[in-house]
Every structure is written in structure tokens, then in C-alpha cells.
Amino acid sequence: MRLDPFYRLLISRIRESLREPEVLFWVFVFPMLLAVGLGIAFRNKPQEQVSIAIAEGPRAREVATVLEADPQLIVRISNEEDARSELRLGKVALVVVPREPYEYRFDPTRPEAEVARVHVEGVLQKAAGRKDAFDAVEIEVSGPGARYIDFLIPGLLGMNLMSGGMWGVGIAVVDMRTRKLLKRLIASPMRKSEFIAALMMSRVVFMLGELVALLVFGFLFFDITVRGSITATVLVGLLGALTFGGIGILVASRAQRMETVSGLMNVVMLPMFLLSGIFFSTDRFPEMMQPAIQTLPLTMLNDALRAIIIEGHTLVSQAWEILGLSLWGGSSFLLSIKWFRWT
């Protein structure tokens, strides 16, 4: 491989991408918009208050006063008939009927009803004289590091490395093939290794841009910091970019038309979008699917990124993921060398 052709091919590739405004949008702006949107939608809110009703009766007033002292509860007094219909309509989560024995009417399938029951029971029993069996200290942990956005940012990074690698490499290759530019290049004394290396290197350059953009964005807007080493993060990002670049070349190795390659890309990427833990944990899927899910390259990439960025683990602890990604990338590469069509 000669340096000058490699450098010229790389520069051309980067120039072409940067001169394509849509590319900049999808690569840099879109993940940030996604982070902002999802960050707002799933921000950790203080526990919401729940409404409860107390059925009218001789002790209703007294019970209401006790319960109103709890900040979590919004209390109203209704006659028993009205209270039942309010419960049915979901206006209140729980109805307290203050007689002997006390009645709590609620629908246990509604989570806020359970919250209301626990609160009401606790407050009333305490007011009636129950003593705590032991003392407990409450420590709140919803600070940076444990929020949804902390989970999301590494996932978005992984997603970006996947779609950037696949589209960035695959579309470029098929575009050049339909233009017969690949044929023209291979008719010149350009070496295949120079072309492939430049293509991969352009992914690495963009990967660095994407990584820095998302991490800086996360730091500025959501106060997210990388707990592991930056070097480890970059190295995993590099491996991710190369792996998906390799898969991108494989998918594009023979396609003669844009429609074909877009279809193939979507077939390859869709399962990973859904299953690989970009937006929520892969644990949500049934046990029997786990072996398949855990072998997807994006799952490995996301797991490694989260382990390093959120949990501060070392690169060595991610050896399994790194090996898996290397196998995916390496075998895609070898297959595409076998299958690749320049014409």
C-alpha cells in the first residue's frame, strides 16, 4: 500500500461526505436531537402525587386530616356511591372507608393504587399508635450515573457507529459501483488495499467526530461524564466503527442498485435496532432469546460502551465483547474480499 493514494482517497472520501449536508445532519445532529427528545420524555421525575377518596362517615373528617399531612396524597371526601364511581373512572386510586374494619378499595393492577395503599396504611397505622420495629435511613440515588439519559447516551453512540458504518461505507460503495467509478478506479493502477484502507479510515475519522460530539453534548446538557478511561472508550469506538464498516462492505459487496443495498442494510440493522439495547436494556427480552441477542455485534458494542462509560470498567474486563466484535468485523471483511465486485 502506498501512502499518497491512500491519503488522496481518504481526503476525497471525507470531502465528499462533508459536502453532503444530509450526512452531517444524520451523523451529528440527529443523535443529539434523539438524546434531547428521549432525555426529556424519560427524565426521572419526583414521584407523582396520587388522589384518594374517603367515604363520608362520622370519622371521615378526622381521617382526612391525618392523611392530608402526607405530601404524596391528595385527599377528598365523597359519599360512598360517588367515591366508588370515582375509583372506577380512575379519578382516585384508592377509596378509604373508615369503619371497623377499615376498607381499602383499589385496583391492584394499577401501580399508583399500590403506592396509595402502602402510604395510606402506613400513615393511618402510625397515627393509631404503631411503632416502627427498627430505624431506617433513606438515601436517594437518582443523581448523574443512574438516570435514563446515562443509559441512553452510550446506546446512541453504538447506534451511530452501526448506522454510520453501514450507510457510510455501504452506500458509498454502491454509489461508486452504479457510477462505474469503481470500475474506472480499478482500471487505474490504484491498489485494492489502498481503496479499502481509505474507506475504513474515513469511518474512523467520522467515528472520532461522532464520539466527541455525543460525549461533549452529553456532558454539557446532561452532566454525563465518562467514568472509565477515555482511551478505552475511543478504542471500543474504533473497533465498533471498523466492525460495522466491515459489515457495511460485505452488505455492499455485490449490490448493483441503491434500492438493493438499502433493503439489505435495513434487514441487517433492524433486528439490532430493536434487540441490541439502544433504548432499553436487553434484559427485557425473554430468556430464550438472550443467546441470539447477546451475539449481535451491536449488543456487544453497547455493552462494552456502557461498561466503560457508565460503570467505569476497564478495557480488559470487556475482552469477551472485544473478541466477539473482532470476529464479526474480521469475518465480514474476509467474506467481502471474496465476494466484492468492482464492476
Next chain:
Amino acid sequence: MAPMQAAIRCRDLAKTYDGKVEAVRGIDLEIGVGECFGLLGPNGAGKTTTVEMLVGLLVPTRGEIAILGKRWGEDDDAVRQRLGISLQETKLADKLTVEETVILFRSFYDRRRSVQEILELTGLTEKRSSWVSKLSGGQRQRLALACALVGDPELVFLDEPTTGLDPQSRRHLWDVIRDFRREGKTVLLTTHYMEEAERLCDRVAIVDHGKIIALGSPRELIQRLGGDHVVELEVNDPVRIAIEDLEKLPSVSRSYREGDVLGLAVKEVHLAIPALMAYLSERGSELEHLSTRHASLEDVFVSLTGRHLRDG
């Protein structure tokens, strides 16, 4: 006399696609160093397939190829260093400038001409900073030529270099090719414009249905028609005239029929026309149209195939 060194040599070259479409059916060529050689033929004659086999992009179904004395697979890198290629329908990257494109192709070659020089040669200096997407058809073809010439090649392959260009752009491109030839370089070009072949090429092979049907200098091929002039006539009763009779007229060497038009290859127009008139009036045929012109390669093609080049 020592045999002329061949820049391109191929023997019994053939290509059959998918086991059935015979695009090229046995072509022999020997093109000397310094020659400008034209493959002339209608669209679909097999010119592009031939060129792509010669430049090593397509594997022939059978036959042998030697480019600059080497077969493909022997030392491809070294051979490619000495070739310049412009393929049909290549669309260079839209979002690179003219200069960036030339610099990119230049980087592949060991011997390089300066970017400045190549842009001047192809008349693209003013367009150097324009994106390829903003170029006209003629400018794109010149850029393709610039990319073919930037490695200072000994031999260039130009597949349909002027197709789709207006006459002015075409002439401009011819000038560039002529300048290149003055340096003693070899050119193989394909075209379906006979005028282009006549103006540029030392020798021409007329290709039809995957075979060479005539080979020689444009001058020779035209002379083989039997005269420098062509007389074309239309009469009210063309079917009743036997073209063999027309060949017996003085100074007429060949005759042919192409639809309703009768054509004669004529050496001396002033001898042939009066005799033709006498013949027609004797038969009672009425002349509807008559024209004379210098013979061209187009006439050679028509006389060989009964079709025009443009008809395909």
C-alpha cells in the same frame, strides 16, 4: 524490416455473456506503437466489450491479449502504470472539484504530469475549482480524458470519448487527442462517428455484430469502395431497376440499394452522370432525386452491411 512493435495485440478474442449472448465473436488486432487506431461500429457492435477485455476489466471467453507485450495476470500493476483509460459512462464523483479529481487519479501513478499542465492540455484551467456536478457534458469528457492522461501513459484507451457532445466540444476533444499523439503515444478509441474516425485515426477497424468486417486506413477503406464519390438517386420505380445494370455504367465501380435509395460508388462523376441519365430515360424511369458527395467511412459501412451506422 524489423516488425513494428505492437502496443496492443489480440488473437481470436471472444466474449459470450451468460453462455448465450455473443458480444464479441473472434477479433484479431495488432496495433503498433505510435498508432491511433479506431474501432468504428454501431452501438451494440461489441466495441465496449472489446475495450474492457483489452484493459483487463473483463475476462475473455476465449482468445489471447498482450498489452505492451504483457498478458493480463503477468504484471498488471506495471502495465496499468503505463496505460491511460477513459471508460464509457463513468460518472466521476459529483462533489469533488475538477482539480481534486485530477489530483486523486494522479496519485495512483508513478510517472506524473503536473496538474497545471494537464488542466491546460484539456482546457479545464478555468474550471479547476468547480464541482464535477456543475460541469457540462463536454467538460466531463475532457475531465475523463485528463484523468486518463495525468499518469503520462504510453497507451490510452478511449471508449466513446465524444459521444453525446456538441460539434464544438467534439472538435476540442479531437485537438487534445491530436496533441497527445504528437508525443508519439498510442491511442485506441471507439466511436460510432465515422467523421471522428476519419479525422483522427491512422487505421480503423469496422466492427459489426462482434466481428471486424473491414480493416485499414480510412483512405484505403474508402478506395476499396471503388471510387471517391458517391452518387445517390431516387426514381419513381426503384424496384424495377436491377442494381447490377448500374454497375455496368462507365466509371461506376459498385452499386447498392438501401431502401428506396440507389447508391453508386463512382470514380469520375462527369462520366457517370450522363450515362446514368441516358440509362434511366431509355428505361422510362423518372428521376426524383439525385445527389453526389465525397465517399466516407459511413458509405463503407453501408456498402458492407446495408445499414447506416446510426441505425444500430
